[in-house]
Amino acid sequence: AQSVAQPEDQVNVAEGNPLTVKCTYSVSGNPYLFWYVQYPNRGLQFLLKYITGDNLVKGSYGFEAEFNKSQTSFHLKKPSALVSDSALYFCAVRRAGNNRKLIWGLGTSLAVNP
Amino acid sequence: DGGITQSPKYLFRKEGQNVTLSCEQNLNHDAMYWYRQDPGQGLRLIYYSQIVNDFQKGDIAEGYSVSREKKESFPLTVTSAQKNPTAFYLCASSIDGTSFNEQFFGPGTRLTVL
Numbered sequence: 177a178q179s180v181a182q183p184e185d186q187v188n189v190a191e192g193n194p195l196t197v198k199c200t201y202s203v204s205g206n207p208y209l210f211w212y213v214q215y216p217n218r219g220l221q222f223l224l225k226y227i228t229g230d231n232l233v234k235g236s237y238g239f240e241a242e243f244n245k246s247q248t249s250f251h252l253k254k255p256s257a258l259v260s261d262s263a264l265y266f267c268a269v270r271r272a273g274n275n276r277k278l279i280w281g282l283g284t285s286l287a288v289n290p
Numbered sequence: 291d292g293g294i295t296q297s298p299k300y301l302f303r304k305e306g307q308n309v310t311l312s313c314e315q316n317l318n319h320d321a322m323y324w325y326r327q328d329p330g331q332g333l334r335l336i337y338y339s340q341i342v343n344d345f346q347k348g349d350i351a352e353g354y355s356v357s358r359e360k361k362e363s364f365p366l367t368v369t370s371a372q373k374n375p376t377a378f379y380l381c382a383s384s385i386d387g388t389s390f391n392e393q394f395f396g397p398g399t400r401l402t403v404l
């Protein structure tokens with residue numbers, strides 16, 4: 177079965193420290209992977225995506241993610257967290273086959289403490 | 291939230307009533323999507339449309355209906371057949387239905403059934 181997992185419901189990190197939000201996937205074929213962020217009572221905003229090429233992808237607001245094919249992971253990272261990074265983060269992967277829609281993770285709530 | 295608008299922001303409905311949620315985009319995107327978001331369940335696809343006058347059911351289409359008569363508009367009707375309609379509804383669009391293109395989201399409509 178094709179799926180995406182975000183193993184941590186919540187991540188807490190101190191401001192200025194590095195942050196990691198984890199994502200693992202299971203999909204047949206080459207995966208297309210995405211990260212989105214959602215602030216309270218708002219729509220989702222696109223952060224970055226991996227389609228092909230360099231395994232390290234840089235995105236908006238200083239975020240980056242590393243595609244690891246052997247570990248089927250696509251963890252989101254930022255070298256120095258800001259309080260304003262506190263939000264809900266979603267990982268998504270393309271579903272292979274005729275229905276090429278996104279499979280979404282359940283989300284990870286990031287809390288950055290001052 | 292880009293060039294996608296959703297209205298209203300908050301909507302209250304009595305049981306047994308149909309209600310229509312508006313979604314408009316000025317991004318000239320071909321593809322549009324409706325998602326439902328419930329706490330702890332991530333995003334679930336209701337309907338999507340890859341081109342005007344065409345749409346397909348997503349994972350949870352029962353009790354919902356859509357139309358795509360214009361490129362910029364993709365309204366969602368929540369019918370009385372939807373047993374648990376209270377949720378946060380998100381509309382999105384992408385350049386086309388090719389799933390390596392990111393989706394742009396509207397600000398959402400929170401529907402509450404009284």
